[in-house]
Amino acid sequence: MRLILRNTLIGRxxxxxxxxxxNVRMYACGPTVYGRAHLGNARAAVVFDVLYRILKSLYxxxxxxxxxxxxxxxxxxxxFERGISLEQLTEENIxxxxxxxxxxxxLPVDIEPKATHNIEDMLASIKKLVDxxxxxxxxxxxxxxxxxxxxxxxxxxKNIDELQNGARIEVSQAKKNPMDFVLWKPVDEKFNFGWDxxxxxxxxxxxxxxxxxxxxxxxxIFDIHGGGIDLLFPHHENELAQSRALTGQKNxxxxxxxxxxxxxDNIKMSKSLGNCCFVNDILAKHDGETVRLxxxxxxxxxPLNFSEDLLTQANNLLSKWYKALQHIEFxxxxxxxENVWAAxxxxxxxxxxxxxxxxxxxxxxxxxxxxxxxxxxxxxTLIGIMMKNPKDxxxxxxxxxxxxxxxxxxxxxxxxxxxxxxxADKIRLELLDDGIIIEDSKDGTTWKSKF
Numbered sequence: 001m002r003l004i005l006r007n008t009l010i011g012r013x014x015x016x017x018x019x020x021x022x023n024v025r026m027y028a029c030g031p032t033v034y035g036r037a038h039l040g041n042a043r044a045a046v047v048f049d050v051l052y053r054i055l056k057s058l059y060x061x062x063x064x065x066x067x068x069x070x071x072x073x074x075x076x077x078x079x080f081e082r083g084i085s086l087e088q089l090t091e092e093n094i095x096x097x098x099x100x101x102x103x104x105x106x107l108p109v110d111i112e113p114k115a116t117h118n119i120e121d122m123l124a125s126i127k128k129l130v131d132x133x134x135x136x137x138x139x140x141x142x143x144x145x146x147x148x149x150x151x152x153x154x155x156x157x158k159n160i161d162e163l164q165n166g167a168r169i170e171v172s173q174a175k176k177n178p179m180d181f182v183l184w185k186p187v188d189e190k191f192n193f194g195w196d197x198x199x200x201x202x203x204x205x206x207x208x209x210x211x212x213x214x215x216x217x218x219x220x221i222f223d224i225h226g227g228g229i230d231l232l233f234p235h236h237e238n239e240l241a242q243s244r245a246l247t248g249q250k251n252x253x254x255x256x257x258x259x260x261x262x263x264x265d266n267i268k269m270s271k272s273l274g275n276c277c278f279v280n281d282i283l284a285k286h287d288g289e290t291v292r293l294x295x296x297x298x299x300x301x302x303p304l305n306f307s308e309d310l311l312t313q314a315n316n317l318l319s320k321w322y323k324a325l326q327h328i329e330f331x332x333x334x335x336x337x338e339n340v341w342a343a344x345x346x347x348x349x350x351x352x353x354x355x356x357x358x359x360x361x362x363x364x365x366x367x368x369x370x371x372x373x374x375x376x377x378x379x380x381t382l383i384g385i386m387m388k389n390p391k392d393x394x395x396x397x398x399x400x401x402x403x404x405x406x407x408x409x410x411x412x413x414x415x416x417x418x419x420x421x422x423x424a425d426k427i428r429l430e431l432l433d434d435g436i437i438i439e440d441s442k443d444g445t446t447w448k449s450k451f
Contacts, residue, residue, distance in 0.1 A: 008256040025222035033093035103288035134245040139174035142184035207238035225253035325390035333373030
């Protein structure tokens with residue numbers, strides 16, 4: 001069986017055939033670190049983490065690059081408003097980003113380049129584009145000339161007129177064409193921050209950053225370019241355009257894979273609408289595995305409607321799965337379930353895979369204990385869940401519930417201190433009715449879920 005992926009470049013699913021079976025190369029657009037990661041960042045990170053896991057199960061070597069955008073006007077604004085340095089702001093948010101992804105069981109990538117560490121390479125590429133006639137200097141800016149290459153718009157499958165009418169594009173009288181985009185911009189009065197160059201002191205445009213870092217670490221043409229569908233235009237379209245001009249290759253990547261939009265309670269997530277959900281806020285109330293599974297209950301390429309109901313569904317599934325394995329002894333396994341594996345190879349069909357895992361749990365509950373090891377390895381290797389020991393799993397308890405449990409334990413301790421053992425025993429039984437087992441020892445009282 002081979003991996004099937006939905007390739008945006010051709011608009012349909014096709015069999016994945018790497019350029020080099022011994023070194024599969026993938027690039028995914030990372031965060032712009034002006035603030036905490038939002039749920040859209042999390043969905044993309046989890047989706048391409050799943051793809052990374054599949055690739056690592058298929059091929060001996062996989063190189064996964066995910067960049068950090070630490071050069072952006074939003075970053076300058078955020079640092080200016082807080083009165084801190086750009087480096088302090090970006091390092092803080094990179095640290096938070098890694099912490100959030102760690103709680104979602106997202107594997108570390110192989111290479112995570114920062115835009116600020118690759119400015120000289122960007123300047124060399126921009127100069128090359130100017131020298132070749134693909135870019136021009138106007139009003140202290142350097143713009144890419146979209147008319148200098150054929151088939152601009154092929155990735156998003158639209159012509160220039162359609163793109164121009166429907167896109168948010170930077171308006172400037174200095175441009176030859178409204179669709180031309182910035183490669184280098186000058187410093188301004190508010191943000192006197194930038195790098196010296198032959199074009200004047202300034203900073204790079206967003207699109208050139210990704211092209212340069214992708215080519216630097218993966219080569220002129222690589223296997224997979226990933227990101228959210230919201231990046232298809234203009235970001236990915238412009239990446240492809242300037243990359244074609246730089247390398248002379250027809251494509252930048254052979255497979256372009258996009259995850260769908262994220263909706264919050266049926267409304268597209270947007271800061272302008274005030275419904276932007278941040279990962280750390282969700283993780284303050286829900287276990288990371290619950291959030292990860294909730295993000296995977298919908299096919300990656302489809303819009304995802306994120307809600308409390310979805311989180312409840314994910315938490316209930318995990319509780320049921322952990323409960324099935326909590327009181328049985330089983331051997332570890334290096335095998336993957338063939339049916340789940342087939343579903344994952346079919347364009348990362350996580351909803352089908354999860355349904356098949358539910359069927360495995362039903363069989364385990366009916367006595368097919370030998371499936372438990374395969375079930376655990378399949379979950380951990382391909383889906384990135386069930387990472388805890390079922391015997392001491394707390395997945396069914398949210399942060400709020402954990403706080404409540406600790407409060408009850410403290411009340412029981414106080415009751416025992418004053419000799420009210422009747423109340424202490426009542427609290428213990430109430431906790432037990434709620435699925436919580438408490439255990440006393442010389443080191444204090446601990447608890448665990450009986451599910």
